[in-house]
Amino acid sequence: MQNNTDKTDFSAYFILLLPPLFWSGNFVVGRAVADAHAPLGLSFSRWLLAFFLLLPFIIKPIWQQRHIIKAHFWGLVLLAFLSITCFNSIAYVALQYTTATNATLLNSFIPIFIFVISGVFFKEKINVKQVLGVLVSLLGVIAIITRLDIEVLQHLTVNKGDLWMLLAALVWALYSILLKYLRPKEMSAMAFLGTLIIIGTIILYPVTLWNPLNEPDITWNSEMLKAVFYIAIFPSIIAYLSWNYGLNKIGAAKGGQYIHLMPFFGAILAIAFLGETIQLFHLAGGCCIAMGLWLSLSKAR
Incomplete structure (x- = not known):
């Protein structure tokens, strides 16, 4: 029984590498079509x-688990x-006013x-290694x-985009914590993600129609279509399934520490796609970051 648990935990540690990788790509793609x-x-x-792509896979489990x-x-x-x-939505708003550098740094406040x-608030046990791991990763x-270059840090300024990004980080932290308490354990991964997408998109629809930010219409072209398909499949479907599972x-x-990998993955993607x-x-x-993750994820002695 212990061996099965270890295998499950190991798979979770590996799968949690996917969300920061794909979410880093989300920032790269978002900036490319800004x-x-x-x-x-x-x-x-x-x-x-994402809903239409998942529809063939979620309609049956959602009905069965209604x-x-x-x-x-x-x-x-x-x-x-x-x-x-x-x-x-908040993150995309933030990127209209702040730099990718500031956004990435503030996103790292999630852990x-x-x-x-x-x-x-939830009395979850936190050991010294985990605290040290957060600091080293940061x-x-x-x-x-x-x-x-210390001068770069000295010239980082705070604007309304930074405040939006800080709010986005707080929202994601709350979601990550509440996931443990509010997700029905008997609900399958596909039914759970499909239900969240349906409910969340329904809530988002009237807000988009209301257009409180007076946004112009999206300029649809081949690059925008590619961008939307990427963020619908990888940062949305695959990353969310992986994050929820992990x-x-x-x-x-523990799992929240993987967010610290985003700036590292972002740099790798910039090397691969921006030369x-x-x-x-x-x-x-x-x-x-690797040392911080090791400290955070290792068991307290």
Whole structure:
């Protein structure tokens, strides 16, 4: 029995590598089409396409588990509101006003929010290694963002985009924590994700029509279509399934540390698609992040 548990835990640790990788790609793609998209419109298009792509796989399990959905309806509404409706919409709004550097740094506050909220409000046990791991990983994030140049850190400024991104990070931290308490354990992964997408997109639809930010219409072209398909499949479907599975197995406090991999993966993607070269700050930051993850995920002695 112990061996089976170890195998399950190991698979969760591996699968949790996928969300930060695909979410990093989401930032890269989002920035690439920034001039052609509206934040709320992009978020709605993303989830609407994800729904249609998943429809053949979710319609049967959702129908079969409708009694579970009914019994846990309001908890599912809250999870859908935080994850599907709010997080990406707020993040896309933030990227209209702040730089990718600032957004990535603020996104790395998610594990810190998870630690604080989990420890203070949910009494989740946090050991010294986990706290040290957060700090070491955060140093790695700062090393990558600042390129080991202290002047870059000194010139980081706070604007309304930064505040939006900080709010997005808080929203995702709340979702990650509540996932453990509100997700019905007897509900399948496909039925759960499908239900969240349906509820979250329904909530997002009238907000998009209302257009409180006075967004222009999305400029649809081949590049925008490719971008929406990418973010609908990888950051939306695959990343969410992986995140939900991993946190359900190892908890939000441990799993949340994987968010610190986003700046590292972002640098790798920039090297692969933008022709940048590996530099010292990539290696230094990657080593710190890896050490921080090891500390956070290792058992307390």
